Amino acid sequence: MDNASEQRNYTTFWVGLASLTLEVVFIMAKSRVKKRPDGRYAMQIYLGTVDGKRKYKTVYGGTPKEVQKKADEVRILMGKGIDISAQRDTFKEWGNHWLKIKKAIVSSAHYKTCEQKLRIINCYIGDMPISQIKTANVQNIIFDLSSLNRWTGKPTAKRTLVEYRSVCRQVFQLAIENRIIDYNPASSVKIVSNQLKKERRALSVEEQGWIINTPHRAQKAAMIMMFAGLRRGEVIPLTWNDIDFEAGTIRVNKSVFKEGTRFNIKSGAKTESGNRVVNIPQILIDFLKLQPKDTILVCPDTKDVMMTETSWRRMWDSYIKDLNIKYGDLNGKRSKYDPKGVPITIPRITPHWLRHTFCTLLYLSGTDVLTAKEQMGHSDIKTTLGIYTHLDKEHKRNAVSKLNEYIETHASHMQVKNS
Template sequence: MAKKRNVTREDGRIAVQVYLGRGEDGKRKYKTVYGRTQKEADEKALQVKLSMRKGIDVTAERDTFEDWEKRWLKAKAMNVSAGQLTAYTSCGAHLVRAIGHMPISKIRTADIQDVIDTLADYNPTTKKPTAKKTLRQVRMTAAQVFQLAIDNRVLDYNPASAVKIPEKAPQEKRRALTKEEQEWIINTPHRAQRAAMIMMYAGLRRGEVIPLTWTDIDLDKRTIQVNKTVEMIQGKAVVKNTAKTDSSLRTVDIPKVLVDYLRYEKEKAQEADKVKILRPLVCPSAKGDIMNSRAWASMWRSYISDLNLKYGDFSDMEKRPKSKFIPGGVPMRIPNITAHWLRHTFATMLYMAGVDVLTAKEQLGHADVETTLQIYTHLDSTYKRRSMDKLDAYLSEEGKIQSIK
């Protein structure tokens, strides 16, 4: 692997060529490195040789991060939902904006850390500090782009693996409903109530509730089969006969409160249709067909408005609003309950009931147990006293507590 030395450029730098082998055209290929001194140039040449011995493709080191991010997104587009691809594209855009121009081989952990720290302070899209969940997604995107380069023998380490999420970054405002708020869902009839009850007591995602049919629900066995999902593509609902991931294909065991509610709703739907053959969708649009993004948003706004009118605190107003259609609208006095909050409520119920993390993973349809563990770990910090109470109860039942004299 001969190299040519002492080629001095006009700018005073010394160039050293490292022989790389012959190309597909049979011609000899070299890589040129530069140094202010012969020692510096030789050291760089040695690093090239060491990389080659590891199998690294040193000819691709000039490829930028943006080049590899585009390759990664192209591969992802074939295997993920439209919504997930949009999320990946957004995370990639943050990275490309900051380090996209840099050769991927030159990027270090500190460069990615700077991106994360900057986003933690200010997100140019939202004009606010970036939530920890989003920062983790950006870090994961960077890690996967670098891993693609590693798999293609362009790099031998992943600089994103050591990046830390700042503690000061805000947590995403997603929480479980309180007992009082759960009662709101149970006691307020509305076209959206079926969806809300299913998300709160079975943990289904919005995209899993929309295409749900009555044949997917076995009230005698107390189960719901999750076997399809809806993707909103340019506002239109596209049903896929598969779930979000393989793990999302699942059978969810449901509690008696949901069984009783759905049994009543099924009988009510049959009476409304004046036949014994139900319309297939459990949560159809106002027209009876599958909901698109606009139909869902309209239904949910109406539902939250009804909850607000019924349960909101309007003691500071001269008169309590009697209709949600008053001029100027009714001031929002309750939290903006979302589908994510209802699903998180189900996860919290599983935790509070003592359901183990692996069973919770299956019930929630998480792709990996780490996602469930993050929820359980967060709840552990919130309900730490409850965990110790369980230990006290166990020790007491087993007769293991001895009086100390």
């Protein structure tokens, strides 16, 4: 190496060292606690360079000690690889990122559910920086919705609260994976529901007779739910082509999802296991054979098209009123022509009660739990086991009750004699 080259390298080294020294001095100067005109203290923390420009994070406090503590917390996060410069990103921004991912991997019905729940969550924390959201903020959402959901006017069901928490968890998890935050505020949120538990029971033998013996436009749907266990969302799009009278089966391969007050058909049942072939009893086969088949749908509305939420509700309300007039205890009650209406004195039978009745009939007929799961279209056998276990306990209680009645009836002949 000649003297000229050696001199150039020597000069380059010292220029670089001087530049680095100035950088360090500059950063150290910025990193000092300074008092502001408003009385607060502040410190700028060097984050690095982006596109050749220095980036800083400013922390504030009432005392130098408080500022230093906040600065230390920022440096700890930097040490974990957290992107400090993106911590002003709001929950809504990351919620939108999450929705884009969801849209590509879930059904349109599921996507709309996610979108609706995220919209409500955004009303609470959407504009907050995601890095500043604490567990208490998310917990307050759950508490608020469980007390009174302002969008529905009633307490939110426990299952729905779990779904809200799940949406929050997934959005926070996406931010964690992108090094925006280092923990998930929704992970330890507790679910407490104030909604009264809905009564879900099977129809009694007498009530089953009401369904069988009361002609009405809703009777077809009721019979199918009671003797085939279909969900409401599976009955509405059911076609006559789905029913095989020779084999005695109903093929469930589609369902509906709500969009406003309208139902849209989606390919496939509610869950993957909901796609099934249900074996139906002769009483349902005989009933369906007698029904007119001049429409594609088995249970259309009055205009022979698929029902909406409104048309279903009107039909079902009319059905309950007819059952009430025929079987209710209306002695001394108002006339059916009274503009105030007839008071409902019978249990308000729901589609889920009818489906639960089918599961009960499977249990009483000795159908094993695995077959029952397949016939019901449950995604988890625990659901079927839960119903079967409850029915088993109820059956045993009834058996003991009958035993007690028998003993009391024959007590005079069963006296224990002292030896």
